[in-house]
Amino acid sequence: MVEKESYSIQFEEVDWNDTSCLITYGPLPDKLILSIQTVGLIQKPLLQRKSDGLLRIICGSRRLAVCQQLGLEPLSCEVLSTAISPVASLRMAIYDNIAQRALNPVEKSLVLTKMAQHLDQAQLVQEFMPLLDLEPSDTLCGRYKKLPALEEPILDAIARGTLHERIGFALSPLEQGDRLAFFNFFQDLPFSVSVQEELVEAVVEIGRRDNLTPTQILDSEEVNDLRRAHKRPARQRAQQIRKQLQARRAPRLTARKERFAGEARDLGLPSGVRLIPPPYFEGPKWSLEFTFAGAEELAVRLRNVARLAEQARFQRIMERE
């Protein structure tokens, strides 16, 4: 049984700056305000008296904040014995939260970061990652532990679910300005999570190669022209920007694709026939795709393609410049 007692607190006794056991992140839920306004506080917050006489919040930080907003003072709370260690208090805060709701990724990162101060890595990974519905892996744990250092707008978006935590992981090694540049860029344009990851990688690599910062690339004229072409639908703009950045990162592959597209067009393949190069033009296997309605149409298309295949320009398509 946890040693605690009921105590009516004054809000000035609360050390609002002591966040050592706080793992809640995100806006106050409207319904919580409504509930406290309507029926009062159902579940008492849990605090712990510290050596300086102030109270550290263990569980119920949002309830306390709402009660303070509503001026519900003095407030009846539970206060833990000082004998309980900091790690035990933190553990209590975590278990209390996960028993009631699913934590958002920022909260998960706070759990891992705060617990890491008390536990060794193996214990942290084995006990807390499954508890947070995460695969127990050192690498993943390391990625989560870097999230709390991100800027507030990024964390807010991750907590709200409008930015995936994977993008937070990808942004974490970058400079602050570059992170925010990416963040704004992704707010503007509808990219999927995997495309966002791809773009972070491509832009960082272009920057490394060309001695530019990611911000300089994202703010370049070429990107901005497309980004601000508001007459075009956002999805189309996103696609064009992606293509442009891919071409900048992989100019050889892009040039080869363009050459192929032009030559395939000039070849004059019959309609319903598509020539498909091997992925990345790697390996010898090219494919032809036929769409046809009936054997007769197929026979005609096959004959036409056979004639084309004997021509030198068909062979040239498959060769290097």
Add this chain to the structure above:
Amino acid sequence: MRYLPQRLVIEKEVADSPLVKRILATLPDTPVDWVDQLKEDEDGENGSFLEIVKFRGRFIKPCPGTRFYNCCGYQILNLGIQCSLGCTYCILQAYFTSRNVRLFANLDEAIQQLTEHLNNSRREIHRIGTGEFTDSLLLDPLIHLSENLVPFFAAQPNAILELKTKTAQVDLLEKMDHRGHTIVAWSLNPPQVIAAEESGAAPLEARLEAAQRCQEWGYRVAFHFDPLLAYPGWQQGYQEVVDRLFSAVEPGGIAWISLGTLRFMPSLKTVIQQRYPNTSILDEEFIPGLDGKLRYFRDLRVEMYAYLNELLLGIHKDLCVYLCMESDDVWREAFGFTPAERGGLSAMLDRRALS
């Protein structure tokens, strides 16, 4: 660049092995930890310890080629793992967590397995190398492994040993009766690449001088332009290497020269970025190859191979130049023929091994 460990970690079971005795005699002042058994990949991020263990698996294995690309049919004699030379692109960074060099002390078992292996297929020619999971000569000044291997291979009618290195540590080879069954091979790159990406290895001049000495001692030599790296001005860089190569060594005494552009498993990319944030080897564009490894785009590979091949054959038309892990279409475009048209890559190299 002599390798000197700060500490020896030795499994008690191999305490009496000749290899351990030799190391302890060579490094009398190096602290030693005697342990029962080391884990397969002990944590050892800083790489300053030399681990000496009993190896419990197969010492000899075929080179892990894939069906998508032409493999040279090489076999690996695995006598140790890891390397301290710290090349930025080194594949071993993805294979092993620990950076400590590990040596297998039960050399007698290795030699026994090797003997059985060679006896089981007497009609085959075996090209065997020790430089797959470490540098073949890195530890030679310490452990004198070549004194065991070179005479052993000299007595085998059907086997050739290839010692692949980026060091110039060949002194011990001078007095050995190798009978043409040991080939000493160097991986080559332009000096600016060596300075930036192979900074722990011997400079180009030292490698070539060592090759020259080996030729004087009657060894055949080999060279591996692997990894070939694309950087602004690579053509001139490799041209200089080729020029310097042939002013140092006699082309007639070169067993083979391989070419292979940079390629690596995707997982290595993050490791390289973390360990060597300033390297430029990842700047070029990469595509996933048929074997899942990231490689340069094929047109660039063909361009590099064709360029090097022309340079090399322009100097000596009878050189045996081959591509490491490339497909028939790349061979055809770069060299004008496929290995199959010459009896297969393995047979091409076997013929050179015995010539």
